[in-house]
Amino acid sequence: MANFPTIDSELLRTFVAIADQGGFTRAAEVLNRTQSAVSMQMKRLEEDVLQRALFLKEGRQLGLTAEGQLLLGYARRILKLQSEVMSSLREPHMVGSVRVGTPDDYVMRFMPSILARFAQTYPMVQVELHCEPSFHLLQRKDLDLTIVTREPGKEIGQLLRQEQIVWAQAAGFDLNEQSSLPLAMFNAECFCRDWACNALDTMGRDYRVAYTSPSLSAIMAVVSAGLAITAQLQSLIPADMRILGVDDGLPSMPSASIVLLRNAQTRSPVSECLADYIADGFRL
Incomplete structure (x- = not known):
């Protein structure tokens, strides 16, 4: 040699x-x-x-x-x-695994940059990502960190951010042509869906929940095709969709809170470190 x-x-x-x-x-x-x-x-x-x-x-x-x-x-x-x-x-304690639960709402919007930065610093940590609606995640006891959406006043854990819920439609969708407004929403356990339906009921606007899915990507695909409108957190609305409001004849919507829960039974240096990265990522 x-x-x-x-x-x-x-x-x-x-x-x-x-x-x-x-x-x-x-x-x-x-x-x-x-x-x-x-x-x-x-x-x-x-x-x-x-x-x-x-x-x-x-x-x-x-x-x-x-x-x-x-x-x-x-x-x-x-x-x-x-x-x-x-x-x-x-930092040998940064070798291990951590289980994170999150609605798929936030996977594409926030998690890629968070996980990329975390992996660059701690490449030996294995991250298990579990994607389920907030309602189901709150029932699980096997996750180290859990990101869920909560109603104002019902926040638990660490507040990551608060966001306005907005209506959104495809660029070519015409509300005035719809006698009964078609909605694409999450499944029945979602309080955002309840808010949207209650707000439309209050203003007397006829509507129907035409499409349901636990997947945000599926909902956005339906909306992008011009088949329905939806109500979601503002940061989740793609740039090619139009955000609607009171001027479009739709009711105003409240804000929702995104919170981070730590499992006290499985807390570790690894999970605490990733929790800090998650908090920073949701502030960006």
């Missing part, structure tokens, strides 16, 4: 900073080092370790040679692996 010199991770970190910042000066500021120290590190990397030129001048901009581009990909992977190793070995 060839006896190649090893590459100091600090040299790789400085190299990546230069590539990301577009120059030695800005990289030095980010790394809190002097520009001369950064220059000396790169001179060592180019001349003593790799014996390859990594940088080239492109007018006033600093670019990478072909060898520099190749190294950049490897450097990012090496630094990422190093971070994973240190997270796993220095």
Whole structure:
């Protein structure tokens, strides 16, 4: 086996900073080092370790040679692996699993970014995601963390956010053509459905619950097809749908609360850490 010199991770970190910042000066500021120290590190990397030129001048901009581009990909992977190793070995309690329950309402809207950030920091933690309506999740005792929607005044656990419930329709849907307003709503246990129906009853608007599903994606598919309207939390309404209100002849709707419940019987450093990530993610 060839006896190649090893590459100091600090040299790789400085190299990546230069590539990301577009120059030695800005990289030095980010790394809190002097520009001369950064220059000396790169001179060592180019001349003593790799014996390859990594940088080239492109007018006033600093670019990478072909060898520099190749190294950049490897450097990012090496630094990422190093971070994973240190997270796993220095924080051994962050190895394990955590079970999270959430309505599928929030899976596509909030959970992808939350889980991506959590996995980047704690790659050895296994997350089990259980998607069910809030009513069913509240009955379960085997989950470590549970995200549910609650009525105002009935919040339990940690409040993540409060949101207005709004009416929504497909762009081409015409309310005035509907003698009996078709609704696409969650199944009967959903208080949001009760609110919508009670509000329409109060104003005397004729309606029918034409489509029901426990899945938000199924409801939105029906609404997108122009077959019905729905009432959901405002953040869950896709950009291509139109939000409706009093000016459209529909009743105003209240706000709902999204809360996080912790299982005191299974509380652990892993679940507490993910709970913090969830709280941050729902605030964004």
